[in-house]
Amino acid sequence: MANLELRGIRKRYSGAKETIKGIDLEIKDGEFVVFVGPSGCGKSTLLRMIAGLEDITGGDLLIDGTRANDIGPAERGLAMVFQSYALYPHMTVGENMGFSLKLAGVPKAERQEKVLEAARVLQLEKLLDRRPRDLSGGQRQRVAIGRAIVRKPKIFLFDEPLSNLDAALRLQMRVELAALHKELGATMIYVTHDQTEAMTMADRIVVLNAGRVEQVGSPLDLYHHPKNLFVASFLGSPGINLLEGKVTRLDRTGLDITLRHGGPISVPVKSGGLRIGDTATLGIRPENLRVEEAGPLSGKVLLTEHLGGLTYVHVKLKSGETVIMQSEGSEPLRPGDELNLAFVFETCQVFHQDGQALEHINRHELVAELEASSSAK
């Protein structure tokens, strides 16, 4: 069992402003939770407070229901893997992996058994006698994870463990870490800047911003139902397209937004206090845009980026705003081409002037409500 609970956690480094401004979060046994957020928002600080490497200024940290604020890092049953894996260069892979057990006074036979077990999980058995300098980056990273595994921690904490690796190795390690999580069934908290890692590995993503939690949820929930502009813009690569407009119709089925150039666009969202004439922002994911003669957005191609399986087409709209369309395969468009873009209105997001996303209307509820009101007449 390894549940983790953060209650009103705060951090102020001496002489500095508050870095972590009150975080409440529950992480369940066996969960894979990913922290994302802009540089400097406090991800590493939060992880280090959980690990016991930083004092907690305020609030309570509970591990399996026991307050752990004042428990030393070694006694918390956690292991942390950093971006810079800092292996001991003069020790073999096996010695590196077993070193913490040696320090803890674990007898040699037991140590060897645990190292072998970790090496099997990480496919390092054939490399146990090598020195770190004779390993690839991915192999070194696996040794660093091996050092954590041998201690049989209840909770693994990873701070951008793959960011030093090239793209192919990252992909391989991502798959291996996901398999490792399955095999060990351990609770894992993982910090990353990589969108794909966050989306593919997480059971739940925690989006942090300036020391606060913006939203917590499953990757697809956050992608499709962001609470606000910050979360919508943070997740997705290329990012969500944002177009400014004015509300020109409002009723119980949704609202119309007339863009600076194009529209009205009818979206089934609740008004969230908006009135006719108010400014609102329409959010359209790049994969939702397509070329269509009768589409409501007119513009000119600025640039096409061919990724092989996908093409990103940057389009400058007549309003002066730029959007990115993602299409499958190789799009034959060229810079300067004029086109119209269409999209499915229902899947768009609408944001209030204050940045909050407007809630989508549940079609079934609306139909039931309309039926109830018509039968009452």
Ligand SMILES: Nc1ncnc2c1ncn2[C@@H]1O[C@H](COP(=O)(O)OP(=O)(O)OP(=O)(O)O)[C@@H](O)[C@H]1O
């Ligand atoms: N030891 C320290 N003393 C004072 N301020 C610190 C200390 N460590 C971090 N900070 C500050 O706390 C804030 C959060 O830092 P932190 O390292 O947690 O950010 P992060 O989200 O991990 O960023 P990155 O994505 O760049 O790694 C930053 O403004 C940083 O300058």
Ligand SMILES: [Mg+2]
């Ligand atoms: Mg960091």
